[in-house]
Amino acid sequence: MHKIGIDLGGTKIEGILLDEKYNTIQRKRIETHQENGYDSIVKSMVSLVNELKEKTGEKTSVGICTPGVTNAKSGLIKNSNTQCLIGMPLKNDIENALGHEIVMENDANCFTLAESSLGSAKGYDVVFGVIMGTGVGGGIVINGTLHKGRTNIAGEWGHHTIRPDGNECYCGKQGCVEAYISGPALEKRWLEVTRKKEPLKSIVQDLSSEKADQWKKELLENFGIGLANVIDVLDPDVIVLGGGVSNIPFLYDEGKKAVYDKVFSDSIETPILKNSLGDSAGVFGACLLNG
Numbered sequence: 001m002h003k004i005g006i007d008l009g010g011t012k013i014e015g016i017l018l019d020e021k022y023n024t025i026q027r028k029r030i031e032t033h034q035e036n037g038y039d040s041i042v043k044s045m046v047s048l049v050n051e052l053k054e055k056t057g058e059k060t061s062v063g064i065c066t067p068g069v070t071n072a073k074s075g076l077i078k079n080s081n082t083q084c085l086i087g088m089p090l091k092n093d094i095e096n097a098l099g100h101e102i103v104m105e106n107d108a109n110c111f112t113l114a115e116s117s118l119g120s121a122k123g124y125d126v127v128f129g130v131i132m133g134t135g136v137g138g139g140i141v142i143n144g145t146l147h148k149g150r151t152n153i154a155g156e157w158g159h160h161t162i163r164p165d166g167n168e169c170y171c172g173k174q175g176c177v178e179a180y181i182s183g184p185a186l187e188k189r190w191l192e193v194t195r196k197k198e199p200l201k202s203i204v205q206d207l208s209s210e211k212a213d214q215w216k217k218e219l220l221e222n223f224g225i226g227l228a229n230v231i232d233v234l235d236p237d238v239i240v241l242g243g244g245v246s247n248i249p250f251l252y253d254e255g256k257k258a259v260y261d262k263v264f265s266d267s268i269e270t271p272i273l274k275n276s277l278g279d280s281a282g283v284f285g286a287c288l289l290n291g
């Protein structure tokens with residue numbers, strides 16, 4: 001069976017059609033146009049699926065990667081940075097429009113599935129996939145299968161509390177991992193420490209000053225605590241990093257050491273790897289939701 005994967009992002013919707021060997025038959029990107037509202041996003045996604053279906057005479061499965069989690073009971077989207085989706089029955093509405101079932105998962109789960117099957121984490125049994133971007137999320141794949149958990153929140157390490165009286169998080173708690181090591185949190189902290197407003201990309205170009213050193217030490221400390229907590233519970237065979245923050249080179253040597261220093265074991269050797277699929281993890285992961 002051919003597979004269609006759709007990756008719904010805040011600014012673009014990407015669709016891909018793969019054959020059974022995961023070769024790309026067709027790929028297309030369109031604008032999300034959040035400003036036109038929920039109905040228009042659903043319409044765009046459905047017409048993209050239908051357009052891809054026309055490129056094949058075969059039966060197709062459809063998987064969708066979304067920002068935010070679908071509530072396991074109600075089927076409504078929650079915790080999405082594409083805010084017009086919040087509280088909406090996205091899966092149901094797309095299924096009604098297409099006339100058949102689809103599979104839908106959040107972006108961190110799709111990322112982990114893609115990297116464990118086709119990317120850097122291929123060949124490892126227990127994979128913890130990390131997204132460090134606008135938000136911080138994670139997913140768990142065990143022997144090729146997504147581990148979602150009883151309430152669909154398995155892997156959500158971004159909202160572990162690392163500082164009970166710390167930075168406020170949009171989720172209502174204080175001191176979440178996300179409130180320290182997401183891209184926006186790191187840029188905000190840089191502004192506080194150096195009084196300079198800079199994007200993360202340029203921040204990490206030159207970390208030679210004393211203030212930059214402080215910023216980096218804090219990042220390493222928080223990254224170390226966050227991932228050491230995950231290893232202590234899951235002890236994965238590999239951790240693979242994605243999202244804009246994963247482009248910081250020192251996470252793979254000094255960052256890894258900061259994690260190892262805090263793990264409850266004296267013989268830790270868990271590989272911490274950079275993703276290899278980049279932005280494509282979403283669409284491939286969406287396809288893989290259907291096996």
Ligand SMILES: [Zn+2]
Pocket residue numbers: 158159169170171172173176178
């Ligand atoms: Zn939080």
